[in-house]
Amino acid sequence: MEHGPYDGREGEGLPGSRGEHLLQSLFSTRERALRFYDRQVVDRLTPEMQEFVARQEMAFIGTSDAAGNCDTSFRAGPPGFVRVLDPGRLIYPEFRGNGVLASMGNIMENAHLSLLFVDFFDDLVGLHVNGAATITTAYDAARRHGLTDEDQTAPGRRADRWVMVEVEEAYIHCSKHIPLLARQDRRRRDAEGRRPSGDDHFGVAATRGRERERQEAGRSAE
Secondary structure, three states, X not given: OOOOOOOOOOOOOOOOOHHHHHHHHHOOOHHHHHHHHHHHOEOXXXXXXXXXXXXXXXXXXXXXXXXXXXXXXXXXXXXXXXXXXXXXXXXXXXXXXXXXXXXXXXXHHOOEEEEEEEEOOOOOEEEEEEEEEEEEEHHHHHHHHOOOOHHHHOOXXXXXXXXXXXXXXXXXXXXXXXXXXXXXXXXXXXXXXXXXXXXXXXXXXXXXXXXXXXXXXXXXXX
């Protein structure tokens, strides 16, 4: 049986989407979902959540444009590079990248954003933070929120912009399927002769370069 977009009012007033509420009814998981909503879903960052964010070195960011086309990105930095401003707000830096600006471009069309923090090394637990995002300049972030200690954000890197998130929903990602990982020294990894991770790790640019060469050779032969 196929199901398309759902426009009903199933589960109105509950956290989450109408689609998930419909599926909870179809698959008989509503009681479990209600227990989770009641025990774990909050609209502010608890003190424990704030402490967890302050220890994290990475975050996954989910955004979509006005048409619902999705993008997931990855951010990393020293512990606490994502700053908790207060229980209802956090802010993260945007550094110079490939110039595409996919995440911020989506935010310009659709402010809804999802952050996922996962501790793979110690606690083996994750934290979902969903909310509405606003893009601000580094100058404005420093003036409004006192974010002047750039060296603590990422040594040697300066944020071009910051993204502030108004928290709407926060909840745990349980440890059941989170793998335990071990940190490695990148210098040792390179010394062992591992394949370097460069701009063309997957060979796309090289393939397109060869295609252009063949096309140019074909035009020259005409």
